[in-house]
Amino acid sequence: MSDEHFLFPRWTNRFLAVLGLLVLGGLGYGGGMFMLATDPVTLNIGYEPVQPVPFSHAIHAGQLKMDCRYCHNSVDKAAHASVPPTQTCINCHSPMSPEGAPVLTAVHSDSSPAYKKLRAVHDSWRSGESIPWVRIHRLPDFVYFNHAAHVNRGVSCVTCHDRIDKMEVVYQAKELSMTWCVDCHRNPEPHLRPAEYVTQLDWKAETYLKGLSAEQLSELGLSGDESGEAAAYALGKRLKEEHGINPRDNCAVCHR
């Protein structure tokens, strides 16, 4: 064996430039992909499709203070919150009978100017065809999110869907990206509240604590002086311990 080291011949030097270009190109590609992947458009933030029925959550959940579960009644029972059947709308917005009398309560009867907004609902009711709602909050097919698992443990609707009760037209307000999910799974305290308040979208930990008696507060191990985020955190921490809430961040939690 000779002890000469293998040396690249001199002519290979010109490939250095090519290599540099490749590295630059790769960086550019990688950066571009990163920006594309984290772009709000990609993440669908602000996605606000036109729905077949101009249903206003602001009126129903906001002004009328209807509980979310009146319509999304499987949210605490199943993976899907589920879009309500037409029948749920008809409970209040029934069409006129052929004689012209409202069959059930008619908040907006056929003659009212708002009728055209209800047309799709009534058409569905008469024809038996589904209302073709457009899905807004979507996760990839390989992600398995379970509403009941979160709602029953005190994660409010508002955490992921924001103030739906203020939306005339619902849009996606949060990222719904993987980091966003994992952040909360690793640090759940600020997002927990007593399970009975999950559908109260304007709930504030601070206000809640203020409303408690000193006895209740001491039971929770809190002073009641906490404010803002600190209050939410302190309460969340307490709830987490009490209910043994221990969200995992391994892959199998969401990917099956």
Added chain:
Amino acid sequence: MNHPGPTGSQVFFRSLDQLQQTPEFEEFLHREFPQAASEFPDGVSRRGWMKLMGASLALGGLSGCRYLPEEIASFVVRPEGRVPGVPQKFATNIHWAGRSLHLLVTNLDGRPIKVDGNPAFPLFAEAAPEHFGDDKQELFASAGSCAITQACILSLYDPDRLGEVRAPGAESGATGDWSAFDTFAAAGAVRLAELQGAGFGILYEPNGSPSFERLLVDAKKRFPKIKLYRYASVPDSLSAAAYAELGAAAAVNYRLDKAKVLVSLDADLLGNHPQSALYSRQFACGRNPGPQMSRFYCVESQYTVTGGAADYRLPLQSSKVAGFLGAVAARVEALLAGESASVPVDPPYSQLDSAARAARAIESIAADLVANRGDSLVVAGDHQPAAVHLAVAKLNERLGNLGKTVELRRLPEGLAEGEIGSLQDMVAAADAGELERLLVFANNPVFTSPSDIPVAASLAKLKTVVYAAESWDETADVCGGWVVPMAHPLESWGDCRGLDGTYGVSQPQIEPLLGGRSPLELLARLIGHPVVDPMSIVQETAALVSGAALDSRRWRELLHDGFLAGSQLEPIDAPALSSVDPLPVWAPDEDRVEQDRLEVVLAASEVIYDGRLANNAWLQELPQAMTKLVWDNAAVVSPATARQLGLKQSEMVAISHQGAELQMPVFILPGTADGSIGIQYGYGRSVVGAVGTGGSGHGAVKRAVGQDVGPLRRASVGPLLTGVTARPTSRPYKLATTQDHFAIDQKGLSEQAKRSLDLVREGTLEEYLADPGFGAHHPHFPLESMWKEPDVAQGHAWGMSIDLNKCTGCNACVVACQAENNIPVVGKEQVSSGREMHWIRIDRYFAADIENTSDFREPRDPSLVTQPVACVHCETAPCEQVCPVAATVHTEEGLNAMAYNRCIGTRYCANNCPYKVRRFNYFNYNTDYGYFYGWQDKRNEANRKLQGLVLNPEVTVRGRGVMEKCTYCVQRIQNAKIEARSAGSNRVADGHLKTACQEACPTQAIVFGDLNDSHSRVSQMHHDPRQYAMLADLNIKPRTVYLARVRNVPRALMTERQLHPNRPVHHGDHHDDHGHSDHDGHDHAATGVNRSQNTLTHSTRRPGGDVSQASAING
């Protein structure tokens, strides 16, 4: 040639190729991914591939990062009790592929996606294999099922099912419709009444439906001249006929759970049998090792699942079984008369020649039968002649088994035997011109009927034929009449009786997808029955069975439970049978195979039945229990027969019998009786859907799957052919078998066997009683972990145990896993390249004594152990250490999780997996090739959507370039945890969670649960003395453990190695000295005892006390 063991040892091997270390086996071994694993499927050129890839890249760039709008179709009125996305289970009873199934169907958002047995159904509930003695029986209740049951869900979504009414005379493609058919049927019914049925006939197959029978009785009553023809494509067992002939006409069913001694004469009760799930379940009841363990003798010509499960198996030509039985019966009589049995132990069984082996088996069987009178059971196989069944019936009577292990029940009223003709009668009537109009309610008689019955020609002679068809098949092709689509049993109202007569109703799980109608409705219309609504017909029958009309509440109860409690047929207590002529006692002749004195044993395919399931890709690709063949049938012969006839594996053999000739590919299977050829029929369909005519390659010319056995099947001869000639043709034929896939090479095996025994472990009951931990030796050298040991003490720790003593290798778990986890089908070509995707493989090991070198070529009477292997979820998993992108990681609960979306397909993990349980998606099997279906044809969108309905939405559908493997049904785990938490508990209670394989296992060999719960069943199993971990020496701490197999072999039939098992041999060639006495524990710290081994072998002490010891033998 490297043999895996020295002479004078016991060897475990999966195939002759492995035993003989042939180049074919070497090839599978030496390439981590088999040769051609990186090749495209046939028919796709490189250029074509580049085009495809280029296009998909471009499109991917455009669409990959955007969601397409998705619609939510909400209910208008949501059904009561329905929560979207939450599965519901409904009980039903269907007749499917010749078997009555009592099912719980998982229905998700209105579509059935999974079927399992109904554990509440009386016969199943009575025979629960329970030995835990805890109060969790109800929680763990699962009836189990068989592979064919599990696959029925796929046939429901088969787009090749018939979806339209075809009127006679219409050009192919022209369609009639239901209104035209109804007009025709109404007119026909009027004509039927006018003629009193003269010239009309109904050809039907036994479908177990009391309602159907009631309609037939009604037709016969109203139109006395109508002819009824009954035709079973797979002949009924003759056992019931035998009892009838002996004066006890009865419905017969066996109680294997009550039998202490079972003798199976060529009967495959646990395998290829309509009631295999029930009988396997009953069988498992007696399989807990201990003094009360049942003993199972099996005498058979072909290696079957039953033979594999038996404690003792004697290979014997089917045509000699009668003589064997005669000898047993004669000995039983002699013993009953007071003679004493002589069952010598010396010389050991393994040193006897085959005649002496049989003689000793006869003596031993007779002695055991007599000693266990009333607790024994003798069963003969369906292809045995009537004389054998008569003798078996008589023998059971003499042994006092009637009413105990053989339950006889009074038959329900129905058609009298004389009112029913046979298929031959139908043909004769058609030929004579007596029959003009025929309604066919039998599946595809043109293909399934024996070849000496010219059904096609007879159908052509008829004026009118109405054929109720599941799909467009051979019969539809030639019948020239109305072909009307029949609904799938899961779509139709119907009913059937269980084996004990329990009445169960079939409720539709979904509206007919392709517009078919239930056979009840079709028949009712055609015979002008006043009630045509199938539900009303069933309700009427239910009222008749229960004795009073069912009010709405009881009807709903019946639908909910799935059966009518108390509707069993009345049992007959020990009837006296008339005497039978004793069978001639067999004089064992020499072991000689003669080219023209062979026998052929025909049986319906264990996967595609009589051919009607040929379009079911799950079943086509299911490795058959013994041969591990996929997409084919073969002529199965023993190694000695092959040698003497000059036959070679994967070459065609020409078989002829009385002028009928057939060519079949040869499959050499150890343990087959010499001179016997086993052939399964049902293959070679010519008019069938996309799956049945292909699957052998991408873009390949369509050809039938497997060989049509038609020529050999003749009604005049029956299923057992003797005097058969076979000669080699040296025409090659490619068979795809998975038996050598994922094997471990010899060096690896020998190293690991040195350290921690064999992959499969078994012993005799005697050995178990002396030392229950015989199989549980652990590596006794210090195990040091290379990795940080995970902390597993908190929360759940999921684990599994598989009892090899109960596992029969029936394949139910394989298909159940496929159904649950959306596992794709890949086709014969891909399987040949080692790319099958099943998450569970059932390794079946032959175990043979190697006395001399010729035993390597032709192992004598090998016994068999089956071992299901799926991902064992190692605590320090080797796959995880090598994944460059952390796509496979561990969860806190011990799951080895796969994040598919992270996987980039390096396949390092599969490379590093010692169990070889990881499967790689070489292609977009699920999307490019259609869901489980038709990879040759690009299916149109509607058909793809239909196929896609079978997918389980709880499990990701994997794409190309992604690794996958068993997840312990993580979707079920997560859902069970969420359910438990919603109910206010932080733990999933034992029994609230069952994996798909566990649920499907008819013998409950598989137990799954939480190892951190010391009271859980799986914890108990993990502390069972028989427990052992495969490849424990790697210190990867698998969460799935096995329980060693225990054989209850009588001493007289023990081989030398069974007599002197000699396990705790210790060689001081390395490591510290452990005695065997302190071997008490079953934890990892327990001392183990080194056993010098090479490769697959048990080392053994010779009678003289020396120990064979070799590290590598070159023979």
